[in-house]
Amino acid sequence: MQVILRELGDCNIRRAEPSDLIPVMEINLKTLPEHYSDYFYESLLAELPEAFIVAENSENRIGYIMCKTEYGFSNFKKLGFVKKGHVVSVAVLDEYRKKGIGRALVEESVKGVRLRKCDEFYLEVRCSNNDAVRLYEKLGFIIKQQLNAYYRDGEDAYLMAIELS
Numbered sequence: 239m240q241v242i243l244r245e246l247g248d249c250n251i252r253r254a255e256p257s258d259l260i261p262v263m264e265i266n267l268k269t270l271p272e273h274y275s276d277y278f279y280e281s282l283l284a285e286l287p288e289a290f291i292v293a294e295n296s297e298n299r300i301g302y303i304m305c306k307t308e309y310g311f312s313n314f315k316k317l318g319f320v321k322k323g324h325v326v327s328v329a330v331l332d333e334y335r336k337k338g339i340g341r342a343l344v345e346e347s348v349k350g351v352r353l354r355k356c357d358e359f360y361l362e363v364r365c366s367n368n369d370a371v372r373l374y375e376k377l378g379f380i381i382k383q384q385l386n387a388y389y390r391d392g393e394d395a396y397l398m399a400i401e402l403s
């Protein structure tokens with residue numbers, strides 16, 4: 239049964255299902271240089287379905303976010319060992335951007351990782367990706383580090399994080 243989280247105009251924001259994985263891979267191929275194996279998508283959906291979310295209009299899937307959970311050192315507390323949600327990938331097809339879909343996907347994934355009792359939520363983003371950095375800042379994420387040559391092409395990333403607990 240589909241779990242619809244919210245409606246945004248003619249677009250539903252809902253939990254992903256196995257039948258969404260190929261459309262999600264297609265969006266990923268069109269929008270981002272970082273790609274993953276089929277198995278990786280399947281494992282993220284199996285492990286954290288609460289934070290694997292798609293945006294869909296009457297015709298097709300138009301955006302997604304997928305995340306995982308990890309244990310590790312806190313991005314906020316010195317010496318703290320915490321449970322963290324991690325955004326693996328988020329994207330909206332170009333023609334559907336600037337309508338609030340990206341924000342809705344990130345907000346719903348925050349709720350999803352909260353359900354899993356994560357203390358923090360974090361992500362990496364290209365330093366040049368102003369649209370994404372602005373979106374995350376509006377939602378309360380803070381730039382905590384700059385990761386040198388994080389991407390294959392040598393670009394730096396910002397590590398951005400938010401405290402949930």
Ligand SMILES: CC(C)(COP(=O)(O)OP(=O)(O)OC[C@H]1O[C@@H](n2cnc3c(N)ncnc32)[C@H](O)[C@@H]1OP(=O)(O)O)[C@@H](O)C(=O)NCCC(=O)NCCS
Pocket residue numbers: 269270328329330331334335336337338339340341342361362363364367369370372373
């Ligand atoms: C980052 C990304 C997911 C944002 O998606 P989005 O759907 O455009 O995000 P939103 O619509 O929620 O917000 C984007 C902007 O649209 C504005 N907006 C939202 N609803 C709006 C509306 N109805 N009318 C006009 N503007 C609107 C927001 O205020 C925001 O403005 P700002 O950039 O000036 O702050 C998208 O740009 C993308 O897929 N990029 C390529 C992949 C990528 O870089 N992913 C992130 C990797 S870390």
